[in-house]
Amino acid sequence: MAKIELHVHLEGTVRPATLLEIARRNRHPLPAPDERALADLFAFRDLRHFAGVWNLTTSCLRTADDFRRIVVDYAGEAARHGAVYIEGIVTPEQSLADEVGLDRVLGGYCDGIAEAEETHGVIVRLTPEQCRGCDPAFGEALARAAVAHRERGVVGFGLSGVEDHFPDGPHLRAMWIAADGGLGLVPHAGEAAGPAAVRSALWMGAARIRHGIRAVEDPELLVELAERGTVLDVCPTSNVRLGYATFDHHPLRTLAAAGVACSISTDDPALFDTDLSAEYAHAERLGVGAADAYRAGYNGALCDPTTKSRLPEPAYLNPLR
């Protein structure tokens, strides 16, 4: 059955062997010398700890060709798991933008999406994002660069990072520059912080919400999400690996029972040692079958209608079920 993946950080898809090879080529030291040591480093305590490791490891990606390659490689991997459409997140940080230039970074990714479709038959679209705590002026520059790459496959703009330490306020202007430029807003919210963060994301104008799992703490919010049809991009293994859930007690079950549409993704498959088939299998056990996940993905996808018409239609939803 076809799969759609809407929440995957492309920097977090690079498997350890490739990451080590790229780091060596770019002469960018990694905090671990081999695959075993990298696996040890990936024993995360929480989002804050994860963010530190993420920055240390993904910062070895430096050239436009690295960015092109990681899109093509991941599209190949996801295609083997049945993916037909992917929205990949990219989070260039300021030092990379200063060194390489935002246009070259985003241009590299855009080259990758064209090649990914040719080589693997997977449609890839991009949602760059600013990381909470970055200089808001940098976030705004990133939003403008994202808008400038709309014709090449950028469809959305996000907000990530440690949400319980950095409020949305300083980053709103960038979000609204992106929205004005025609991009869908896809902030992370309700992962490390509670329902107020999800409400803030809705208020900001979110087209979908990345994670959103802590909405289950507020029954009224669940009703609102279900009525609005807001899609949450849920990543079961990520939530378990960062300590926000267990597979036995995962909020996905409650979200599904409340009628909230949930798409299913890997988040950072290389760092969490998972893949799209494994995430769909976890979701199935938690009450979201592959057809439900596909329908949520299809409805939540930010691509234009012509592109969407190239994707398989979701299975008919029996209203009496």
Ligand SMILES: O=c1[nH]cnc2c1ncn2[C@@H]1O[C@H](CO)[C@@H](O)[C@H]1O
């Ligand atoms: O699940 C996630 N929540 C928040 N940030 C994430 C997640 N996965 C990857 N990142 C990435 O980690 C960096 C530091 O937070 C950010 O750059 C963000 O893009």
